[in-house]
Amino acid sequence: NYFGEQRFGKSNLPKARALFSANKRMPREQRSLCLSAARSYLFNRVLAVRISASNWSTYVDGDVLMLDGSRSRFVLDAESDSDADFSEKVTAKIEQRLAQGDIHISGPMCGRGCSGVTAAAEQLEDAAIADEIALVEGLDRQGVDVARRPLRCFPKQFEWQLEDEKCHLSFILPTGSYATVLIRELVECL
Numbered sequence: 055n056y057f058g059e060q061r062f063g064k065s066n067l068p069k070a071r072a073l074f075s076a077n078k079r080m081p082r083e084q085r086s087l088c089l090s091a092a093r094s095y096l097f098n099r100v101l102a103v104r105i106s107a108s109n110w111s112t113y114v115d116g117d118v119l120m121l122d123g124s125r126s127r128f129v130l131d132a133e134s135d136s137d138a139d140f141s142e143k144v145t146a147k148i149e150q151r152l153a154q155g156d157i158h159i160s161g162p163m164c165g166r167g168c169s170g171v172t173a174a175a176e177q178l179e180d181a182a183i184a185d186e187i188a189l190v191e192g193l194d195r196q197g198v199d200v201a202r203r204p205l206r207c208f209p210k211q212f213e214w215q216l217e218d219e220k221c222h223l224s225f226i227l228p229t230g231s232y233a234t235v236l237i238r239e240l241v242e243c244l
Contacts (some may be wrong), residue, residue, distance in 0.1 A: 055207045056101055056239075057094035058232035066091035074192025089198050092189045093163045100161045101205050103182040110205050111159060113148050116173030120160045120204050123228065127160060127202055129170055158204035164190050165198035207231045 070088035072078060080088070104110035113119075113130070120127045130148055151157045162169050162179055171179055183190060209225035216222075223240075227233060 055204055055231055056098050056235045058234045060232070060234070061094045062091045063087055067095055070189065070192065074188055074195070077195075085196075089193065089196055092193055093165065093198065096164045096183050096186060096189060097161050097203055099186065100179050100182040103178060104159070104161070104205060107178070109178075111152060113145060113152060113159065114173075114175045114178060116171055116175035118160045118170045118175075118202050119148070119157045120202060122156055122158060122204075122208075127170070129172070155208050158206055160202035161205045163201035163203050164193050165200040166194045167200040169200050169202065203230070209236060 066087050069080070069084070070092040073080060073085065073088055074092075101110060116129070118127050118129055130144065148157070152159070162171070162183075164183070169179075207228050209227055212223075212225040214221055214223050223237070225233075225236070227236065
């Protein structure tokens with residue numbers, strides 16, 4: 055569920071860096087685009103680290119989970135339970151729901167406030183964006199509220215057809231997901 059290149063515009067990320075470092079003023083619309091580019095860039099970094107670690111769709115202790123098709127989120131607290139069998143059963147149920155696409159691991163949309171992620175998942179996220187602390191702190195200072203976004207999305211009504219050496223695709227993506235990114239990922243798998 056990477057953000058696509060079009061999310062960053064021509065130079066919105068460098069402009070965001072300039073905004074944060076010099077505490078510059080800029081027109082509201084341009085400021086909004088710059089803040090969005092910074093948040094998207096940080097999210098993509100976390101997702102790239104999770105993909106490299108092969109745990110982008112596997113529960114890591116402390117992950118914030120999101121229900122498919124909604125912004126509802128929750129944190130699994132099975133580790134704090136002293137009954138090891140119970141913890142294993144809860145984690146197994148979460149893994150089953152992840153495999154079915156009913157819930158998703160989420161990544162950070164950095165800003166002001168607590169993202170809810172803890173433990174090993176928090177360490178992963180912090181490490182992924184550690185060298186971009188100026189962006190993280192800049193978003194906080196700009197008053198952007200923290201949020202979460204699913205690390206993955208599943209296209210609905212996915213259809214494909216080969217015709218005269220061309221592949222025709224048809225699908226529906228959740229709001230905020232990018233068809234260009236899905237196509238890029240499909241091509242990379244070929």
